[in-house]
Amino acid sequence: MGKGEIIGSKIIHGVTVPRSLDLMDGQLRYLKEKGFDVKALCSPGDHAEFYRASEQVDILKIEMEREISPFKDSLSLYHAIQLLHQEKPAIVNAGTPKAGLILTMAAKICGVPIRIYTVRGLRLETTEGVKRLLLLNAERTAAKAATHVIAVSESIKNQLIDLDIAEERKIHVLGRGSSNGFAISKFERTEQSRVWAEEKRREIGLSKDNLVLGYVGRMTKDKGVDELVSIFVQLRQEVPKLKLLLIGDFEEADSVEETTKDIIQNHRDIIHFDYQPEPVPYFHLMDVFVLLSKREGFSNVLIEATLSGVPPVAAAVTGTTDTIIDGKTGYLTKAGDLEDVKAKVRRLLMDSDQRQQFAVQGKVWAEENFSNGAVWSAMYDFYQTTLQRIELQPDEQYAHNAVRFGRQR
Template sequence: MKKLIRITTVPLSLDKLLEGQLRYMSAHYEVVGVSSEASYLERVAKREGVRCHPVSMTRKITPFQDLKAVYQLYRFFRKEKPFIVHTHTPKAGLVGMLAARLAGVPHRLHTVAGLPLLEANGIKRLILNAVERLTAFCATKVYPNSKALCQIMIQERLAPAQKLSVIGAGSSNGIATAYFSRAHFSAETLTELRETLGLSSAFVFVFVGRLVADKGIHELVAAFQALHEKGVACQLLLVGPLESELDPLQATTLEVIAEHPHIFTTGYQNDVRPYFAIADALVFPSYREGFPNVVLQAGAMELPSIVSDINGCNEIIEHGVNGLIVPVKSVQPLFEAMYTLVTDLDLRNQMQANARSSITQRYEQQVIWEAILEEYRTFDRDE
């Protein structure tokens, strides 16, 4: 059986962004998962039923540590002789593709699920541009996980067009719609959760993700404050961890989150489904994404979504059909969309009715997995 090595910078990405996919591929290839944080990686590998190999990688610009990771991966590839190395996340892509090229791995694949460089300026932007171009140079194929992201990569000259392709309708892993379903939760369970969190019966907006500036949290908090100043009865539920190192929130925003009586936080949650189930709408005003799983999950849980007009989000959401699309980094349009969802019951019910079917018809997980496997099999046929 030919060997497939899948690599992410941190095992959380293997765990959440690619959940189930390694196990599926292991029926067709000998699969090895590679990431940092050995103990976490071991748990993921055990669940997926595959072998794992830890390599220390960082998410920051750390040249000496990155060179060490390249060397360790090079030695590992020379020993394992994989048929395919497939990387995800920027740092894993850089070190993984460089090491795979040096080791002579025949099929070097990299999935792009977002471009941090789009929010960078100056020297940092130049460095990140160079990193993406080097990653693409070392790869034999590059897979942006949305059609718009593919066009951005071509426009920014980050990779040759002939190396780029989008698998299926987009997304790196699709969504298990049977799992992301309200059917798993009784009314009693949801009532108990609302009471535990301190939520009232008023409208609940939910945000799921890292609480960082790039996710539009500053604009979201400002728009929510404006709603309350207008006398709109609603609540904001923030589900996800603060990340103070890479992209911290401003002190003023943190203060509002901590002190506003109608903003509730949960921290990181391993299972986000109950929080979708007690909410009335997702609000996700991110600055940049690849193909956001959160929007897929919310739709499968029958929530209309307010998203920013960026690649990925504007491919999942059709304005006025299963959600609303607003300009990126804009408080007033976000406020108006949130106000509309609270006050226009007919529109909200219509979008809610369309939410789940819009996901099941296009992004069912099994369909995405089969499309990725078919891509791998093209390499078998080329041998």
């Protein structure tokens, strides 16, 4: 495959479930416009069609289960091998754990020359016992089958090395991190967004005197929702005008405590909306954003809050330490130390000047480092470099695979 053939190369980006295609919003369209032959791959589902229309790329489909299922996983692997044998891509980039495992293994079996495992987070961090061992082995298998591993943050890279999942030489972080970056313009506070916010505040009973703690994400134990609600209830006794705004769906897996759910549904000062496909306007209702997640990969929601001008407070865990500059764009707290969380949230609630300073500094920092353009450009350069190196690969079989799979016939 010569240098002139690089742009025509076929790339397949795979995730497990259709909803995860949103993690690549705009990315595949960008790569297609750059001249690559790009396709997405996921399990069947209605959202896949929406993504196809939005990105103007073909969607390949194979059934994949999110949870561990040896029989179904074996079937998924078999179908993935058939599909890749037919498609003959030059690059397979698989993200999310199950797609990472199935597709990197299938790509290796088929001889795909560039096999990338994109690690957006490590679910095993909050598991133990047999399940942790199974998840760890799955991560190691996916990383071993890959020729390259993309970590979405430096802290994820460090975890991959510390857990002996992948060798350091194999791991890459694109730019400052993030797997997709952010459309900066959609976070701007326009006259339209101001009017919407005022109407929504009236609708949900927020006065100008109210201070609003906010959270956007899955309503699960892993995300620290139990702790967040507990802290709010305590702070509410000190700050009478305090409200809590929660955006996200409850989930049966890793569900919050029943007492927590009861408080959310019945507390007069807690406002809960289900999942919102466009959550940005809701950030504009918040004064302080709080994330007490036990683990992240790269915390998109913290950058979204920062771009929206809402200073965040988060537990210092994998993925959050890359998305807050402690004391400059927000506060990091000791993981599991709820008194530290409460103290720093209280400090921001009581100090509007500090909130404004963090908001201004954070927005500048996030815009400079995490735009879509910065991340997509880094990915394009990475693909160019890896494709060019194929022709320098001394192994004859590898070079044969590059020619065999490099371009659509």
